[in-house]
Amino acid sequence: MSEPFALLLTVLVLLTAGWIVTVRERRAAVLGFIAYGLLLALVWIRLAAVDVALTEAAIGGGATGVLLLRVAARLGDLRPMSAxxxxxxxxxxxxxxxxxxxxxxxxxxxxxxxxxSLAGAAMEPLARTGLGNPVTAVLLAYRALDTFLEIIVLLLALIGVWSLGPDRFWGGRPAAWYEGTPSSALTFLARVLPPFGIVIAGYLFWIGADEPGGKFQASTLLAAMWLLTMMAGLVAAPRTGSPALRGALAFGPLVFLVVGLAGIGWGEGFLAYPDRFAKPLILLIEAALAVSIVAALALMVAGPAERNTP
Amino acid sequence: MTHSLVSAATLLGLCACGMVGIGLYGLIVRPDALRKLLSFNILGSGVFLLFGVIGRRGAAAGLEGDPVPQAIVITGIVVAFSATALAATLLVKISDAENALPDAGREEDEA
Missing domain, CATH: 1.20.5 (Single alpha-helices involved in coiled-coils or other helix-helix interfaces)
Structure with a gap:
């Protein structure tokens, strides 16, 4: 893998971007965007940023793609925003x-x-955190405040999505994916894939401490598996007002906040971990965040509540 | 770091600049709101990639790239997704309002 591969990627990425911008059909543009996300994941691999590549493939291509496909199918004729x-x-x-x-x-x-480069500065205190993956260390130790605010942004966006639903359905369920019965192929996939998805997500989560991977990639995969079962109609989308769901959404940020505040008690400051417990604490935060991220991602893709069925 | 690695990173950096331009063009020229949203995402991914290329050039301390930009780009991708989800839902809301849904009456009955 050297320049010919980078050149090929450059040409493909720019052509796909041009296609998305110029093609007439909305649906074709959205499909182009999914391909674009996957191409970008390859670009990130070429840049030796495997953590970013996994995130881009899962969120940039996968989650955004599913969301946009659902939206493009729902959209009628929109008044043009400009002449x-x-x-x-x-x-x-x-x-x-x-x-x-x-x-x-x-x-x-x-x-x-x-x-x-901050690579040296990122590697130097790595041993103190007990982690082997410097990207995870930046996300959860050195710049934990960014990650904390990020989960808050995720929740704010979800509240925004929910508030766009009709008032009378507040707390109800998101719209069903299909009006009729989903195809048998989809139902089959929705039964077969989730066990594998759960195992791979668990692996990605655990390995993230030392190798590329981590809570975002694992959470997105789990959210995708959940959405798949929702699409196939095997499970109903959860009631957005259900206490269990609201609890799951708040769980991650709350754990993060409590551990962060405890850092002040340890004398180091907000979001500082004592050396001996750094890795267990980071894993605890990641696990709690994963619960909230799975719920937030899946529900953002599923959309606001649009029915009141119990 | 060998010379060939540097030039591949530079090449992808130029690719990122092209993505920014294409995204900006779509944002200005296409009147359709969904296309503006896609274009904006292309523009954003170009910026992320530019940042990634700068991080790749910062390979040091035995790493193949600077981990700090990588972590920030991961955060950025998730935030960009949140914004896209909000904007896309807003589009559905606008479309429903403009097209006065044929099944709006049915929903009214349920409520």
Whole structure:
């Protein structure tokens, strides 16, 4: 794997991006976007960022793809947000955008050498956390506050999604995926895949401490398995008002907050872990966060409550 | 770090710049709201990739890339998904309102 592979990826990514932007059919654009997400995952692998590649494939391609397919199927004719631009305006926009790209390219070619890096600073205290994967250490030890705020953003977005449903269905269930009976192939997959998905998610979760992987990738996989069973109609989407669901959503951030506040008691400050217990505490936070992330991701894709069936 | 690795990273950096341009073009030119959302995501992924390339160039201390940008991009991908989910749901809401659903009456009866 060297430059020919990078060149091929570059061409494919840019062609797919161009296809998504120019193709006439909405559905074709969404399918293009899923392919685009998977291509990007390959690009991240080429950049030796396997953690990011897994996240991009799972969330960028998978979760966003399913969400957009559901939405594209529901959308009727939308009033255009702006007038169809004329030939002149298109050329002008093309020139401006090409200018932006070229300016960025000039910056990429002018990047300083040797590049500034925090790799050394990230590796140095790694032993104190008991972790082997520096990316996990950044996410949950050095920059734990970012991850904490991220889960809050996830919950805020979910509240936003829920609040877009009709008022009279607040606390009810998201709309069923299909009006009729789903195909037998889908039902079969929804019965066969989840056991494998759960095992792989458990592996990704556990290995994330030392190797590429972690709670996000594992949680997305679990959310996907849950959505699959919902799509096939094997389980109903949960009532958005159910206390168990609300509890699962709040569990992760609460555990994170309690451990974080305890850090002040240990004298180190908010979200600091005592050295001896760093790894168990990080695993505890990750496990709690995983519960909340699975629920938040799956329900964001499922959409707001639109029926009151008990 | 060998020379070939540097140039592959640079090549993908140029690819990221192209993605930003294509996303921006779609955002400006396509009137359809869903297409604007997709274009915005392309623009965003270009920015993430640019950041990733800069992280790859920061390979040091026995690592193949700087872990800090990688962690921040992972956070960014999840946040971008949240924003996309919110925007997409908003589009459905707008579409339902504009097209006065044929089954709106049925929903009314259930309530």
């Amino acid at each position: 169809q631009p004329g030939r002149m305006l298109k050329w002008l926009a093309g020139l401006v955008c090409a200018g932006v790209s070229l300016a960025l390219m000039a910056l990429v070619l002018a990047l300083p050498d040797p590049a500034p």
